[in-house]
Amino acid sequence: MKSLNRYNPIRSYTILRLSLFLLGVIWSCDSGENQSSTNRPRKPAGTERTYTQQAAEQPTDERVILFYGNSLTAGYGIEPAQAFPALIGAKLDSAGYHYKVVNAGLSGETTAGGRSRIGWVLRQPVSIFVLELGGNDGLRGIPLTATKQNLQAIIDTVRAKSPEAKIVLAGMQIPPNMGPEYTSRFRELYKELATENNLALIPFLLEGVGGVRRLNQPDGIHPTPEGHKIVAKNVWQVLEPLLENDTES
Known part of the structure; x- marks a missing residue:
């Protein structure tokens, strides 16, 4: 992947659009957490909590793929069925893979928040x-x-509770607002974790989507259903090799 730190006029525009996109995610997610679920657009956050409850409360012998993230996973501003985890679920079905997809995305989530709730989510x-x-x-x-x-x-918690689970890490990049050193180190952080833990890595979840106007909603900051289709392709490229095809069983 090409570095976001090199400057030229075209990349400058892309970085600006990506900045607006990611900053908007934070602003909308933070404000969304302070609203009731009935006031959120299309209730994405309310839906994501339901998925999380299903993951924790419904024992199942099915193979489960759990998507654990923030508003990008939750599908903020669109219907749950249009978010990339649901698109992955549809792809699994059409390809004959027997997996249940669980969306445990939570708008506004940080790594600290994710760390605090992971034990509850992984009851199964x-x-x-x-x-x-x-x-x-x-x-x-x-x-x-x-x-x-x-x-x-x-x-570590995933490996303790589901020792056989395969873990996929979705890489992220940020605009250079925090300075080139922080930006570069942030990008490399995902590569380091993937290498140190032997994880499958999606180099950049929003590859082909971040900063592309036509792939974002009218607010210019959240992916459209078309944008989520591209994100789903990014995920599928890394996810598919990890799947077990049991269509003959």
């Missing part, structure tokens, strides 16, 4: 765990050591 074992957190940390300038420690703690 999972087969594949997709970890999408850290973007909100980066935009808030949270120390990278804290972000990495929180992500590592989540990974």
Whole structure:
């Protein structure tokens, strides 16, 4: 992936759009957490909590793929069925894979918040765990050591509760608002965690979507259903090799 730190006029515009996109996620997610679920647009946050409750409260012998993240996973501003985890579920069905997809995204989530609720979410074992957190940390300038420690703690908890689970880490990038060193180190943090823990890595979850106007909603900051289709493709490229095809069983 090309670095976001090099400057030219075209990339400058892309970085600006990505900045607006990611900053908007934080603003809308923070405000969304202070609203009742009935006041949220299309109730994405309320829906995500229901998915989380299902993951924790309904024992199942099915193979489960759990998507654990923030508003990008939750599908803020669109119908739950249009968010990339649901699109992955549809792809699994059409391809003959027997997995249940659980969306445990929570708008406004940071790595610290994710660390605090991971034990509750993982009351039942999972087969594949997709970890999408850290973007909100980066935009808030949270120390990278804290972000990495929180992500590592989540990974450790998954392995303790579901030792056989395969873990996929969704990489994130941020605009250079915090300075080039922080931006670069933030990007590399995901590569380091993936290498140190032998995880499957999605290099950049929003590849092909961040900063692209036509793939964002009218507010210019949240992916459209078309944008989520591209995100789903980014995820599928890494996820599919980890799947077990049991259509003959």
